[in-house]
Amino acid sequence: METMTLGKAINAGLRRALESDPKVILMGEDIGKLGGVFRITDGLQKDFGDERVIDTPLAESGIIGTAIGLAMRGYRPVCEIQFDGFVYPAYDQIVSQVAKIHFRSRGRVRLPMVIRIPFGGGIGAVEHHSESPEAYFAHTAGLKVVSCASPSDAFWMIQQAVASDDPILFFEPKRRYWEKGEVDLNGSLAEAYPLHASRLVCSGTDATVLAYGPMVRTALDAAAAAAEEGRSLEVIDLRSLSPLDLEPVYASVRRTGRCVVVHEAPGNVGLGAEIAARVTEECFYSLEAPVLRVTGFDTPYPPARLEDSYLPDLDRVLDAVDRALGW
Amino acid sequence: MAKGAPPTPPPDAVGVGTELVQLLTPDGERIERAYDSSGTEYSVDLTDDEYRGLYRDLVVVRRLDAEGTALQRQGELGIWASLLGQEAAQIGSGRALRPQDMAFPTYREHGVLYCRGIDPIMPFGLFRGVDHGAWDPVELKCGMYTIVIGAQTLHATGYAMGIAKDGKVGSDDGEAVIAYLGDGATSQGDVSESFVWSSVFHAPIVFFCQNNQYAISEPIERQTRVPLYQRSLGFGFPGVRVDGNDVLATYAVTRTALDNARHGQGPTFIEAYTYRMGAHTTNDDPSRYRIASEVEAWQAKDPVARMRAFLEKQQLGDADFFAEVEDEAKQIALRLRERVLEMPDPDPLQIFDHVYPHGSPELDAQRDQYARYLDSFSQAPDESHAGHVPPTPGHHVQATGSVR
Numbered sequence: 001m002e003t004m005t006l007g008k009a010i011n012a013g014l015r016r017a018l019e020s021d022p023k024v025i026l027m028g029e030d031i032g033k034l035g036g037v038f039r040i041t042d043g044l045q046k047d048f049g050d051e052r053v054i055d056t057p058l059a060e061s062g063i064i065g066t067a068i069g070l071a072m073r074g075y076r077p078v079c080e081i082q083f084d085g086f087v088y089p090a091y092d093q094i095v096s097q098v099a100k101i102h103f104r105s106r107g108r109v110r111l112p113m114v115i116r117i118p119f120g121g122g123i124g125a126v127e128h129h130s131e132s133p134e135a136y137f138a139h140t141a142g143l144k145v146v147s148c149a150s151p152s153d154a155f156w157m158i159q160q161a162v163a164s165d166d167p168i169l170f171f172e173p174k175r176r177y178w179e180k181g182e183v184d185l186n187g188s189l190a191e192a193y194p195l196h197a198s199r200l201v202c203s204g205t206d207a208t209v210l211a212y213g214p215m216v217r218t219a220l221d222a223a224a225a226a227a228e229e230g231r232s233l234e235v236i237d238l239r240s241l242s243p244l245d246l247e248p249v250y251a252s253v254r255r256t257g258r259c260v261v262v263h264e265a266p267g268n269v270g271l272g273a274e275i276a277a278r279v280t281e282e283c284f285y286s287l288e289a290p291v292l293r294v295t296g297f298d299t300p301y302p303p304a305r306l307e308d309s310y311l312p313d314l315d316r317v318l319d320a321v322d323r324a325l326g327w
Numbered sequence: 328m329a330k331g332a333p334p335t336p337p338p339d340a341v342g343v344g345t346e347l348v349q350l351l352t353p354d355g356e357r358i359e360r361a362y363d364s365s366g367t368e369y370s371v372d373l374t375d376d377e378y379r380g381l382y383r384d385l386v387v388v389r390r391l392d393a394e395g396t397a398l399q400r401q402g403e404l405g406i407w408a409s410l411l412g413q414e415a416a417q418i419g420s421g422r423a424l425r426p427q428d429m430a431f432p433t434y435r436e437h438g439v440l441y442c443r444g445i446d447p448i449m450p451f452g453l454f455r456g457v458d459h460g461a462w463d464p465v466e467l468k469c470g471m472y473t474i475v476i477g478a479q480t481l482h483a484t485g486y487a488m489g490i491a492k493d494g495k496v497g498s499d500d501g502e503a504v505i506a507y508l509g510d511g512a513t514s515q516g517d518v519s520e521s522f523v524w525s526s527v528f529h530a531p532i533v534f535f536c537q538n539n540q541y542a543i544s545e546p547i548e549r550q551t552r553v554p555l556y557q558r559s560l561g562f563g564f565p566g567v568r569v570d571g572n573d574v575l576a577t578y579a580v581t582r583t584a585l586d587n588a589r590h591g592q593g594p595t596f597i598e599a600y601t602y603r604m605g606a607h608t609t610n611d612d613p614s615r616y617r618i619a620s621e622v623e624a625w626q627a628k629d630p631v632a633r634m635r636a637f638l639e640k641q642q643l644g645d646a647d648f649f650a651e652v653e654d655e656a657k658q659i660a661l662r663l664r665e666r667v668l669e670m671p672d673p674d675p676l677q678i679f680d681h682v683y684p685h686g687s688p689e690l691d692a693q694r695d696q697y698a699r700y701l702d703s704f705s706q707a708p709d710e711s712h713a714g715h716v717p718p719t720p721g722h723h724v725q726a727t728g729s730v731r
Contacts, residue, residue, distance in 0.1 A: 025492075051492060057527060062481055062520035069485020072464065075492070093517070096475050097482070104471055106461035107681040141682050165684040243689050 001184050007177035009151035010040050010116075012185065013158035014078065018048050021076060024162055026053045027063055028080030028116075037082055038118055038177055060090035064115065068097055071111045078162055084119040085128030091136070098167045099142030114161045114168050119147075120214045120264050121311055122175035124304040131301055132265035134213075137169045138242035138274075145242040146195060147171040149216035151181035153193075153239065160195040171241075173214035196240040198248050204234035207258035207321050210249060210275060212238040215262045215312060222317035233321060241271060249275070250282045257288035258324040262312050267295035289327035292320045346556070346568050347600060350575040353628045355636025361576065363567045364556075369579040375643050381574050382638055383652050384418045385631045388438040390656035391447050394664055395437070395454065399609040403667055404454045408435045412572070412604030415630030416537045418442060419577025420599070423585060424468075424505060429490075431470040431483035431506045435537075439507065443469040447659075451667050458673070477515030480506045480534065484521045487530035487588075496531045501589030504532045505581070511542025513558060514550045522562040522596075531588035534559070534596045535581065537571060539603035544616040559596035571601030572630040575637075602628070675701065 004012070017024050026041060032055035035042030045053035056063050060081060067077035081087045087094075094115065101109050121130030138145045144166045148154040154172070161168040193199065201216065202223045211219040216237045223233040234252050238244065253259045259279050261272040276291035294312045302310050346364040350371060351357060360370040373381075388410065395407040410417060413435070421442025424430060432439055437450050445467050453460035453472060460472045473479035483506035495502045512518050513536060525532045538555055540547050551558070556566035569580040577599055584595035602625040606613050613622075638644035679694040 057520070057523050059520040059523065061517055062484075062524050065478065065481025065517060065520070066485030066488060066524055069482040069487070070489045070492075071485075072470075072482065073486050073489025073493070075489055089516075092475060093478065093481065097473075097478055100459075101471070102684060103681050104459040104461060105464065105681075106458065107684070108461065108463045109465070109471075110684050144683070243687065 001182045003180050004151055004183055005178050005180050006148070006151045006154045006173070007038060007040055009155040009181075009183050010148075010158050010172060011042055011044070012183070013155045014041065014044060014162075015047075017078070017159050017162040018044065018052060021162075023074060024052070024076045024078065025070065026078045026080065027056050027067060028054075029056055029058055029063075029082050031055060031080050036080060038174065040116075040118075040172070040177075041080065060086055060088075061093050064090040064093040064098060064113075067113050068093065068101065068111060071113050072109060076112045076114075076162060078114040078116065081115060081117045083125075083129045084117055084131040084133055087115075087117055087133060090115075094137065094143070094169075095140050099140045103142055110165050111167045112165045114158070114170050116158075116170045116172060118174035118177075119171045120173055120175060121301060121307045122214065124307070126304070127301070130304075130307065132263065132296065134169070134171050134241055135265055135270050138271060143167055143169055143242065144196065144240070145169045145171065146240050147173065147213035148239070149173060149176070149211075149213055149237050151179070152183045153237075155183045155185070156187070156189070156192040157195055157239070159189050160192060163189065164195065171213055176214050176217060179217065196243055196245060198236050198238045198240065198245040200234065200248060200252070201237045202233065202235035204232035204256070206232045206256060207260060207324050208234045208236065208249065208252040208256045209260045209262060209317065209321070210236050210238055211262040212241060213264075215264060218312060218314060219262055219317060222314045222321070225314055226318060226321060231321070231325070244275065244278070246275065246278055246282070249279060253279055253283045254286040257286055258321075258327075259283075259287070259291045260294060260317065260320045260324055261291065262294045262317055262320075264296050264311055266298045267293050268298045270295060289324040292324050294320045346554075347570050348567060348576050348580055349570040349573050350579060351570075351573045351633055351637055353572075353633055355633050355638075355640055357575075357637060357641070361579075363569075363580070365565060367567070367583070369576065369583060371575050371579045373575075378638060378641070378643055379648070381418060381422065381578070382631075382634045382644070383655070384422065384438070384441065385414045385574060385634055386652050387656045387659055388418065388441050389414050389631055390660045391441070391663060392437060394660040395451065396605070396609060398451070398664065398667055399454070404451065404609075405456045406608050406610055407454050408608045409603075409605040410435055410437050412602045412625065412630070413537055413539055414438055415574035415634070416535075416571035416577050416599040416601050419574040420505065420535050420581040420597075423578050423581035425503075425585070425589075426468070427500065427502045428585060428589075429468050429470070429483075429486055429502065429504045431479040431486070431504065432472055433476075433479065433507050433509060433512070434472040434474050435509075436472075436507050440469060443467055445469060447663055448666050448670075451663065452670060455667065455670060457670055477508060477512040477517040477521075480508055480512070480518050480521035481524070483532055484525045484528075484530055487525060487532040488528050490531050491528070496589060497591040499589070501591070502531065503585040503588035504530070505585065506532060506534050508534060508536050509542065510536065510538040510540065510547050510550055510555060511545065512536070513555055519562075522559060522564075522594075525594040526563040529591075529593045531591070532594045533581065533584040533588055534594065535599065536597065537599045537601055539571075539601050541603055541607065541613075541617070543607045543611060544613075546617075554598070556596060556598035559594075564594040564596065566596040566598065568598045568600055571599030572628045572633060574630060574634055601630075
């Protein structure tokens with residue numbers, strides 16, 4: 001076991017991926033000498049060369065579009081989109097091409113690409129640097145979408161994503177990049193916890209709280225605070241946003257009878273709505289209260305001085321839990 | 328004209344000047360050698376059979392294309408994007424490809440597909456609506472039709488970067504990529520990005536732009552204030568304007584550009600100056616936006632008639648030859664027609680196939696659910712549903728989608 005930050009864990013995972021397959025290449029803006037604006041690729045160009053760790057022109061559609069051609073040529077591109085709000089110039093290539101080429105070709109062309117996106121708020125940034133666009137991609141068939149929440153998951157999930165034959169959107173909780181945790185660097189990829197599986201991260205009996213990415217820490221903090229008040233919350237880290245792995249969620253909700261979904265992204269037509277619908281379909285007779293959502297507001301992301309009001313926090317999660325318990 | 332609109336460009340600002348590379352005049356007179364605006368010389372020295380072969384290609388793809396339009400009119404295709412008038416640009420460039428080269432087409436390159444040896448039923452299946460044009464791009468060295476304008480230029484650039492990474496440039500057996508695009512596509516951001524990328528990464532790629540003068544209804548003046556072939560200079564690689572109705576010139580220019588790319592000399596932009604003689608697609612009505620005299624002027628530059636005139640002047644083809652080619656083209660088209668008519672609608676459950684390389688339990692569940700739903704209609708009528716008319720599985724709905 002080694003203690004490392006989540007950001008360093010992704011770096012270590014990328015290093016493993018580069019070591020284990022010569023077809024793996026990294027592409028992105030400022031990922032070479034600089035090591036990325038968050039230093040996630042720090043040192044990788046130095047060790048693997050600028051033919052494999054490529055500083056690209058400043059053009060997101062170009063990054064994804066050329067990665068498609070490189071994948072057709074047999075490479076496994078790992079693209080970095082510098083910030084969540086900068087993915088939209090590449091949206092057409094992702095949604096109209098990356099997602100559809102396997103289907104269009106009736107299985108003849110695979111695009112084993114990873115698109116890494118630091119996402120979410122809480123770092124005091126200017127506009128376009130704090131968004132949560134994951135639902136746009138989860139809505140699109142042909143893509144898979146995951147988000148890591150802990151250093152250990154970050155280390156293994158990035159390697160699993162690179163090894164996968166699917167095109168994968170890999171959402172990194174940027175405000176958790178500096179949080180530390182234990183990582184078992186000696187484990188094997190084949191035995192790692194499955195990529196597209198949710199995971200119980202805190203057992204409880206009174207209500208089920210669902211979260212992913214940066215909100216997992218918030219949900220765990222809420223569970224700890226609730227415990228002090230004698231309430232027992234079960235927390236599930238969804239990990240995979242498309243496909244969703246909800247069987248463990250259904251099992252939990254059938255026990256607790258209450259379910260709260262937490263995400264930073266706006267609630268309107270978001271992942272929480274899909275999850276609420278499915279939980280309601282599957283657990284209708286077990287539910288003691290409607291599935292509640294704690295989300296960002298249905299507004300554009302606010303200026304940094306207001307983001308603490310916008311972002312779901314421990315108190316808003318507990319408030320929703322209280323409402324669910326008081327139904 | 329709306330307030331603030333730019334003044335009309337000067338006459339011929341984006342039209343034909345002396346820079347046009349031409350090896351066959353519209354009357355079929357052979358020009359021995361031609362030069363582009365940077366002084367590069369172009370010529371061809373083909374065998375008699377090769378000249379005749381190019382003519383045969385032109386006639387066959389024109390005939391296949393006519394079959395596409397006819398089949399659409401008869402309700403057998405949802406839509407057809409005709410290449411009429413662009414045969415020389417497609418055959419000249421398509422035949423210039425070497426076997427190891429890779430093409431990335433738009434959705435109108437039926438002639439290029441033909442040159443790549445792709446079964447002509449493939450684009451017909453796409454426009455009939457039985458699939459999305461699912462040939463194997465890697466095996467056939469030709470990407471799938473790409474309908475989003477300009478998107479494929481980035482795929483082509485990435486593929487070309489991969490060639491360079493694989494060390495497959497710098498020799499006669501090096502590989503090169505050709506990316507097809509139209510005049511409208513030159514306004515797309517993806518095309519500009521592909522120019523930047525191919526330039527800075529020195530990718531072995533040729534951008535082959537068929538300037539057919541119209542992006543659906545919008546004339547070239549709505550896309551550019553400078554001749555398109557000059558566009559690439561600002562990105563750092565050469566641009567050539569070739570007579571797109573001259574199969575010999577397009578062949579010569581494309582072959583040179585591809586060979587330069589495979590030898591490590593980087594990208595070239597080719598503007599094949601041509602004209603879309605037909606509608607944008609069968610859903611279009613060009614009489615709303617262009618005048619008959621313009622079409623007639625281009626009729627006089629017809630690429631097929633030009634090559635025939637050349638063969639006649641050179642005594643490379645007699646009446647029997649031309650009749651034989653006509654007949655061959657007709658037979659190919661008729662065989663294709665029969666096959667198109669026999670194409671069954673796909674099984675509805677195919678919808679769920681190939682979304683992900685290794686399948687999906689979620690889609691398996693949706694497929695099973697839908698299969699049960701479909702099966703429910705094949706069972707004995709249920710009196711509790713009397714009066715309810717279910718949709719007939721496999722009911723054929725004619726596609727009427729539009730392609731930009």
